[in-house]
Amino acid sequence: MRSLSDLIEQYLREQLKKVETLEIQRRELARMFRCVPSQINYVLETRFTINHGFLVQSRRGGGGFIRITRLNWEPGEEFSEILEELLEIGVSQEEAELILKRLIQTAVLEYEEAVLLNQVLQDVLINEAERNGLGGEEQNQLRARVLRALLLFVSGRAHAR
Amino acid sequence: MRSLSDLIEQYLREQLKKVETLEIQRRELARMFRCVPSQINYVLETRFTINHGFLVQSRRGGGGFIRITRLNWEPGEEFSEILEELLEIGVSQEEAELILKRLIQTAVLEYEEAVLLNQVLQDVLINEAERNGLGGEEQNQLRARVLRALLLFVSGRAHAR
DNA sequence: GAAACTAAGGTCAGGAAAGGTCAAGAAGAG
DNA sequence: CTCTTCTTGACCTTTCCTGACCTTAGTTTC
Incomplete structure (x- = not known):
């Protein structure tokens, strides 16, 4: 039963x-x-x-x-797997902005939150890239890690709101 | 409902x-x-x-x-590049006020407008710092971002006049 | 020109209407 | 019998709405 x-x-x-x-x-x-x-x-x-x-x-x-x-992820694919994938392939600034835009459209993020996240993302990248002289591919890797952390944070917070 | x-x-x-x-x-x-x-x-x-x-x-x-x-958050042209520099270094409260003073002197801002912006800036900082317990450096970063947004707004409006 | 009047908007506290959390007991599964 | 999953209820937090009272800015009166 x-x-x-x-x-x-x-x-x-x-x-x-x-x-x-x-x-x-x-x-x-x-x-x-x-x-x-x-x-x-x-x-x-x-x-x-x-x-x-x-x-x-x-x-x-x-x-x-x-x-x-x-969420319209690919069937069977889990959120965490998608995030792992991000890590492997890296994320360009354009792709990052696309992801954020999509999250706004699906009402996961408020507009101003996305703007803030994007800014944080850029801040980190600018800081790190300057300090450690990262190449383009390394920047994408870093961006993926930061974006992943931010998204995990957001998804964890979502239920509490 | x-x-x-x-x-x-x-x-x-x-x-x-x-x-x-x-x-x-x-x-x-x-x-x-x-x-x-x-x-x-x-x-x-x-x-x-x-x-x-x-x-x-x-x-x-x-x-x-x-x-x-x-507010128009869309990034502007060259003016915004100067503002981007703010982001990298962060802005202390004293520096923010200096910047505003300079903008008054160069007739970019009216005195009352500058006072208003400064107030907004402090409001945001007080709110965020309380809520998220930001350290000094983080506050400077946040102040830079907010100031940048405010100035972009003002500059966008200046073009329209 | 000052005082009184009028027409706005601001503040704040309280109550109501949701949803959230957590721990303890009940019910099932193995 | 033991471990996990389910269910319940007491208590908490957040969000919304209202009304009483306050402040500010024009307008009129004397």
Whole structure:
């Protein structure tokens, strides 16, 4: 017999087949499944993580909501693997900006956050490149490492918001 | 269901797509959305800050208004290269004030504008330093970035005049 | 020209409406 | 029986909205 968590997961996945981004109210969903609200958190934490290919964001207070976004990574590929890939191939400044733009479009980042991240990225690169005289390829490697760190940070923070 | 604040934000952003500077009356806007005037302040304070890329000014009394300016973060031309240098070295509070003074002397800025920019600069620093516990060097870096953004905005506007 | 009036916008604290966290017990799996 | 997963409830934090009261800037009156 399937658990309640399984049923909730199934329901949410069903919805997420139709749309890329789903906005729900924790209260509402809990009422639908006649469970305690924190049960919803449990489902999200165990079944809709970044490694499952989802991004969960939320807002408290009046009119609060939980937003689940289905990330369109290649099937089977995990977020962390994508980041590892970045490391191997390196990231040019243009590619980095493309990645950030995409993250804005998918509402992972606010515009001003992306601007700030990009600036941080450039700062680090300028500093390091000058100090250690990095070649183009080495710069791309460094950029990949920094971008990866930033994105891991952002994805970790996403659920808390 | 979206909150009233979201709707007001949406409306203002819509308007600000068409124009760079928007002048509204708090009363009027509050009447449109059938809310208390201070609700407007709440929206401005939480969604139209410097970090969101907006500058909000206002005047009280008869014929009072609220002016929202969309900051142009797009990098400019040569002027920006000078500003990029700021990024590398960081800017202390004293240096920032010196820079602003020089800009007044060279008639790039009005005195009141410089005072305003300085205030904005300090606001941002106080906020960020408190929230993230920045060290002295990090503060200088952040100050450089913010000052750069502010000056880019001002210089962009100067061209328009 | 100063005082009183009027017409704005600003501040702040409190309550309500969400969602988050955590620990403990229950239920399943092996 | 033991280990993991699930479920619940008490308590916490954040966000939103309102209303009472304050400040500022024109306008009118004397």
